[in-house]
Amino acid sequence: MPLLEVRNLTISLDPGHLDAPLVSGVDLTLHRGGTLGIVGESGSGKSLTCRSVLGILPPELYTGPETSIRFDRVELTELDTAGWLPYRADRIGAVFQDPGSYLDPSVPVGRQLAEVLRVRGGLRKREARDRAVELFTEVGLREPGRVAGQYPFELSGGMLQRVLIAIAICRDPDLLIADEATTALDVTVQAEVLDLLADLRERHGLALVLVSHDLAVVAQVCEEVVVMRSGRIVERGTAEQVLRAPQHEYTRSLVEAHARFGIEHVREAHRV
Amino acid sequence: MSDLVEVRDLAVSLGRGRARREILHGVDLTVRPGEIVGLIGETGSGKTTLARSLLGLNRIDRGTVSVTGTDVGGLRGGALRAFRRAGSVQYVFQDPLQSLDPDLPLGRSVGEALEVRGSSQIADRVAEALARVGLDPALAARRPAEVSGGQRQRAAIARAMITEPRLLICDEPVSALDASSRTAVLELLLRLRDPHRGTAAGEAGRVGGHRTGQLFISHDLGSVAGVTDRIAVLYHGRIVEAGATAQIIGDPTHPYTRLLVGSAPTLDGAGLDRAARAVLRAQLV
């Protein structure tokens, strides 16, 4: 039984679905502890797909009548806002591209995490504070006690993303969605955050959806990869398959771009 | 022939009063005609500060900045404006949505440098510049929001190329673009260093074309390595390693360069493993 099963996901600006849909006919399957990479550029519908799983689509967007999103045997599309909340808050965690904008600039980051632990986890103030420092340690923040007392503007992009990851996993979710979570980071920091995601998956049996515009980033972490373009899945397979034998023209152009302009190109030339 | 860019022992500080900090601590950099040099560094390494120094946008504390034979560090006021008006150095920003005036048709932005100089036949030269970057000259009438991201960046490049610069500075020119337009823009930049022929200006008797050199600034070594001839790695305000691209990628010596090369996501998965990266990081602190 898959953990997450998305069937025929269609998203449109128009409730009657007469309009050209922004996302159409997307099917995804993810097993407990599995990894799924979604590759696509802006406008491909990859972010909307994530948002619909979290139940946070913008209010003017509608999912189609045939759409089914099953999470752990529960049909999420049939839930109302209140019914969806425990899933979004406790069982599915998410991190996005710009971590700074998801934090309150005027509250120390440790307190923001502790607040979640108190409200959702029912911990006492003291317990929540200790647990927050523990979580910060777990996501690889050096000097977690000191970081907990700092404000968002005092932290680098990589540290903020770690704080967000700590918040996302604090309720011990079954699924973590990382939507372009490493895009704005420096390359060396990106590598560390990707390591962290792989670690968390291993340690907690977390299933991971990693969304990126960069095929190489996704391939590094994920076993299964889907490639999206203009709201549709144009290619799917194991990372190995997609990289070695891309079928769709768009995937081929992604692979080719790496081969022509990336490090691979230079390494090849150097070796010869 | 002298080098396009000769930076020697450049130190620059930014900020006021107590917040003043030295960003560049004695940097050397050379760009030769027709060469594409990658300037790679992470956020806060000082790469944009270095680029802005080449344009005379920063006061320099120490050292010399010579661009196309002019001592840019010593230029002020009218002399600096005259140097810019000559158009031998141009700059391409990261995000064309920000670097193009949203209310002006693309053609007006592309032709701005000519208008500033009071040139004639601006419309013809704008059309020619657009065609050169692979855009339909009819797009001159569109506003930035009415074209795609790749077309916008091409228009920004056309604006830079219209003065036929000898040096083009590109600051993360493809970072804001989608994969599909990224390749096209990189190809365009590669092509631009070829001598420019067959234009109205060329026929008017300019002897041959010059080869435009490029300084290509990026935080992501992996995505631009295939374009550059040489690479200079900037780390905390110092050039820690410089050399031919193949050498930097294939045989990096400085720990930071090795970490950078080993962290870049690649399709062949040939990056450094976690333990090796941890060792390098430990060497850096």
Place this chain on the structure above:
Amino acid sequence: MRPRVSTVLRHRIGAVSVTFLVLVALLAVFGPLLAPYDPLQQNQDALLQGPSAQHLLGTDNLGRDELSRLLAGSRLSLLAALEAVVVGLVLGTVPGLLSVYLGRAFEWTTLRVMDAFVTLPFLVFAVAMTALLGNGLTQAMLAVGILVSPAFYRVTRAAAFPVAGSQYVEAARLTGASAWFVLRRHVWPKVLPAVAVTTATTLGSSLVIVSSLTFLGIGIRPPEPTWGGMLATSLEYLFPRPTAPLAPALLVILTVGACNGLADTLRDVTGVSARSSRKEKVRAAA
């Protein structure tokens, strides 16, 4: 986006406001010619008369024809309001633009001066100015103009500031463009809509101020008719002529309303292009 007359007229409120303001302007220009009587001509035989065939709006306490005074008064009232707006526009917009360019000392100084203007109470300052420069409408409106200038200063700065720091301005400067070129090409078109909206709003409020000042007798030389002055006189003789304040009061209210209607429409018309619609944003985000 530059406000265009045609787009303003497409909005119903905008069309009504503009039409009304044009009518009032025509009244101000040609009103005195249409007046059936000399507005200053006193007639001791016809004091405080109600509306009649000879005097459509009746006569005042000195027997002057109310309609003629209203028509003549519209010119004075509007000219005074315009004077205040022009003074405010020049005193606010110019330093507002310069404050973005001329460095910190100038910025600091103008900000403090504008803050000081904001704290001054209108009436007291106007009274003080007329005491200093002599009692006249021009002097009083100069004072009003000074006091409305901070509004222009603020909107100009707010619109110019992000533009002056933008990359496209930097790109222009890197081509060797002069500050004047940048101002004309990039900054002013962004500032213009904000200034247009403020002009319309300020015109309305200046009209109220002119009327209240003249109502209080500040800046007015007695025989000259203004809307505020007429309102004051008619209120003094409310008992014999209870409907007399209606005409000048209505004119003030409607003109001010039309100014505000125009300002609202300008804001809508120019704001739409600045903020993309929510649907477009969603598409961009997706």
